[in-house]
Amino acid sequence: MAGQFYSGNRHELLRQIEWCYTHPHGPGGLPSIRGGDRRLVGLVSPHAGYMYSGPVAAHGFARMAEDGRPSSVVIIGPNHSGVGSGVSIMTSGKWRTPLGEIQIDRSLSEAIRRSSGVIDVDEVAHSYEHSLEVQLPFLQHLFDAKFKLVPICMMLQDVRTSLEVGDAIAEASDGKDVVVIASTDFTHYEPRDSAAKKDRKAIDRILALDAEGLIRTVDSEAITMCGYGPVSAMLRAGIKMGAKKAELLKYATSGDTAGPMSEVVGYASIVVSR
Secondary structure, eight states: OBTTTBOSSHHHHHHHHHHHHHSTTSOSSOOOOOOOOOOEEEEEEOOSOHHHHHHHHHHHHHHHHHHOOOSEEEEEEEOSSOOSOSEEEOOSSEEEETTEEEEBOHHHHHHHHHTOSSOEEOSHHHHTOOTTGGGHHHHHHHHTTOSEEEEEEESOOSHHHHHHHHHHHHHHHTTSOEEEEEEOOOOEEEOHHHHHHHHHHHHHHHHTTOHHHHHHHHHHTTOOOTTHHHHHHHHHHHHHTTOOEEEEEEEEEHHHHSOOOSSEEEEEEEEEEO
């Protein structure tokens, strides 16, 4: 998706990421890496083009910088294309962006696959999906290539599947230094007030660490949140990894970040911590 959702030129991409941090809806300054005690276990992060959701996403990555570098990052995103397996993981290889290559954590990804009967090794779904990829330049900007990646793409987002994926991640991550990023946008193409009202209901379930309640709320309130399953899986894993609280860092819409429009998409940056 380089050249589409974010710049395909290394120099311009770095400038674009810095713009996200310094944008009026961003955290207000460039992040500084600290050697924290690694309390952060999960993150909700948006995945639209950087001009729309980048400033909101920057809040979560700024908090990651403060928390310290994890050894591995599991990124879970929805399957927008409908191509590939119901839940798809890659267990080997590298992902490349204009900022360089990231090695897949083979041992962790294979352990996650073995822990679940619903997760298939499948590269096809990832070939057409942007929701995981757009998180990578932010991570590379912070940590270079000093972390490993586990990519998981979810077409199936029902309660049973989401909880099983979360259980598998938690089991495989036991004793390891892992952060789980759930990639999602919230309400799609509604007036700003309507989007914000609906999104708050979903966000409240996330802040309550309520994995099952999030999916029920999205269904009952007809919230067009594309990655509710990945977020539910992250919450399930996070609780088993010791999470005690969630914090909303920023909510905004495409109408806020890119200029007024009659129909917007909602974005939120939320951290889940021990």
